[in-house]
Amino acid sequence: MRNMKKEDIKQEVFDLYDDYAHNRIDRRQFMEKLSVYAVGGLTVSSLMSFIMPNYQDKIQVNANDARLSTEFVEYDSSKGGGKIKGQLSRPVNNNKKLPGVIVVHENRGLNPHIADVGRRAGLEGFLSLAPDALTPLGGYPGNDDDGRTLQAKRNRDEMLEDFIAAFYYLKSHPECNGKVGVVGFCFGGWISNMMAVRVPELLAAVPFYGGQPDAEDVPAIKAPLLLHFAELDTRVNAGWPAYEEALKKHNKEYMVYFYPATNHGFHNDTTPRFDEAAAKLAWQRTVDFFRKKLG
Incomplete structure (x- = not known):
């Protein structure tokens, strides 16, 4: 879900991603913790899709x-x-x-x-x-x-x-x-x-x-x-x-x-x-x- 906006994401989600990206939590723990923020129409999969790297479309x-x-x-x-x-x-x-x-x-x-x-x-x-x-x-x-x-x-x-x-x-x-x-x-x-x-x-x-x-x-x-x-x-x-x-x-x-x-x-x-x-x-x-x- 790449049409999600950065402003839709709580700072805690970015902090969670930082923990995940630096091996302080594994993927399973990341998804479990992310589920807390899957509210208001957001799903874990949509949050994951948005926050993970998108290399294909971003090469300059x-x-x-x-x-x-x-x-x-x-x-x-x-x-x-x-x-x-x-x-x-x-x-x-x-x-x-x-x-x-x-x-x-x-x-x-x-x-x-x-x-x-x-x-x-x-x-x-x-x-x-x-x-x-x-x-x-x-x-x-x-x-x-x-x-x-x-x-x-x-x-x-x-x-x-x-x-x-x-x-x-x-x-x-x-x-x-x-x-x-x-x-x-x-x-x-x-x-x-x-x-x-x-x-x-x-x-x-x-x-x-x-x-x-x-x-x-x-x-x-x-x-x-x-x-x-x-x-x-x-x-x-x-x-x-x-x-x-x-x-x-x-x-x-x-x-x-x-x-x-x-x-x-x-x-x-x-x-x-x-x-x-x-x-x-x-x-x-x-x-x-x-x-x-x-x-």
Whole structure:
């Protein structure tokens, strides 16, 4: 039931979806809890249909977009998962070396939405690499439920090594100017923060509603940070005050934005958590930041 409106949905439903999307409840529990809100003509199935990702109709940049050269590549990540597959995108007819941007997926592998975001970055004039941390388990399985299950089987620190390896692959790519940044969403936001800790050569990090590193890790950060948070995302936001205190204490360069009345995942245009105005603003800030730091 895609004609349902976002305004018809109680905030508690979005909070339930956040619990489900982050494996705090399983699908059966999600449906049981959702039934409480199936009132006034709404059914559990209609609520499920509305709130779950709609990849088919929401792709902004198709994989065969003629403005881009897009392919899948493999790179080595010996500390993580061996060979890792990733989508590499850049503008066609390019005759100069480009800044590199790693695009890091959420907690379900390289699904169609994050692949789309990778191509959007390519259209902005970057050499974009969107790796799939599920490669060692066969890659994104075609749906998010199975993707979350697979990703939960991998050690997150090993996946971090996979994305660090992606940085070095992209930095040394013959089409890259050697200047590389990272943007990530949810789990990818944590990866972005941790790459800032672990990779001294990283020149820009943009976590979208990402978990924070420990305060004792902050002195190692060299990269400028651009941090995006959703106002209603109390789970992730709870860690921000301590992180900001450490960033200030150690004189780190950062900018932070909280987007009013938005939920975790507000940039993802495939679910009703999407907030168009906030997503456009956050993405433009991200592109401008990368152009300034990597150009």
